[in-house]
Amino acid sequence: SQQGEEDPQALSIQEGENATMNCSYKTSINNLQWYRQNSGRGLVHLILIRSNEREKHSGRLRVTLDTSKKSSSLLITASRAADTASYFCATDAGNAGNMLTFGGGTRLMVKP
Amino acid sequence: GAVVSQHPSWVICKSGTSVKIECRSLDFQATTMFWYRQFPKQSLMLMATSNEGSKATYEQGVEKDKFLINHASLTLSTLTVTSAHPEDSSFYICSANTGGFTEAFFGQGTRLTVV
Numbered sequence: 001s002q003q004g005e006e007d008p009q010a011l012s013i014q015e016g017e018n019a020t021m022n023c024s025y026k027t028s029i030n031n032l033q034w035y036r037q038n039s040g041r042g043l044v045h046l047i048l049i050r051s052n053e054r055e056k057h058s059g060r061l062r063v064t065l066d067t068s069k070k071s072s073s074l075l076i077t078a079s080r081a082a083d084t085a086s087y088f089c090a091t092d093a094g095n096a097g098n099m100l101t102f103g104g105g106t107r108l109m110v111k112p
Numbered sequence: 113g114a115v116v117s118q119h120p121s122w123v124i125c126k127s128g129t130s131v132k133i134e135c136r137s138l139d140f141q142a143t144t145m146f147w148y149r150q151f152p153k154q155s156l157m158l159m160a161t162s163n164e165g166s167k168a169t170y171e172q173g174v175e176k177d178k179f180l181i182n183h184a185s186l187t188l189s190t191l192t193v194t195s196a197h198p199e200d201s202s203f204y205i206c207s208a209n210t211g212g213f214t215e216a217f218f219g220q221g222t223r224l225t226v227v
Contacts, residue, residue: 012176033215033216040203040221040223041220041221042118042205042208042218042220042221043156043205043216043218044216044218044221045215045216045217048214048215064133075148088155088156090216094224097164098144098209098214099146099158100146100158100207100216101115101158102148102155102157102158103155104154105155107153
């Protein structure tokens with residue numbers, strides 16, 4: 001079942017602009033992960049942030065986590081046309097096997 | 113990173129036939145794998161947890177007799193869609209972890225079209 005909500009559902013920006021996507025979840029988590037999916041393809045892991053972390057960076061990606069608000073954000077800076085994809089947050093509640101529960105996703109379009 | 117290979121990538125089948133999808137962890141052992149279904153422009157919905165050597169755990173609303181899961185080895189899980197119907201047309205994706213609270217590795221997905 002889906003745990004989280006993501007907003008916006010769709011985002012269209014110009015190349016060079018920043019893109020911010022938000023994710024909210026409902027239960028306590030061990031970690032939260034962000035994934036990218038190009039149309040009709042599998043998922044690619046972007047970044048994992050643990051419940052005791054508040055912010056994490058990886059290249060042009062910046063992720064924040066607020067466990068008190070049960071929310072996370074993904075910021076992509078200086079976007080490129082190649083960043084066009086769907087982005088999903090997924091929560092790991094620490095269950096056996098590391099089951100992930102996905103948010104609804106944000107479809108990002110970066111116009112050249 | 114670890115590699116999960118899913119096969120086939122794309123399959124078209126006639127109504128009433130069965131389709132088997134394979135998910136392999138290529139360079140690690142996975143006692144647990146997960147099967148998801150994704151409809152167009154929607155998120156991934158967990159169908160079942162595949163457990164090596166034991167029965168799969170199905171999510172509510174997923175018919176276990178229709179979606180047969182076998183996890184006979186530490187590197188292979190299979191999902192068989194039995195007596196497929198057009199409404200089963202979807203994108204099916206598997207994932208596995210290398211252990212611990214780490215990222216999941218996803219197969220490239222299988223697009224199933226039932227005609």
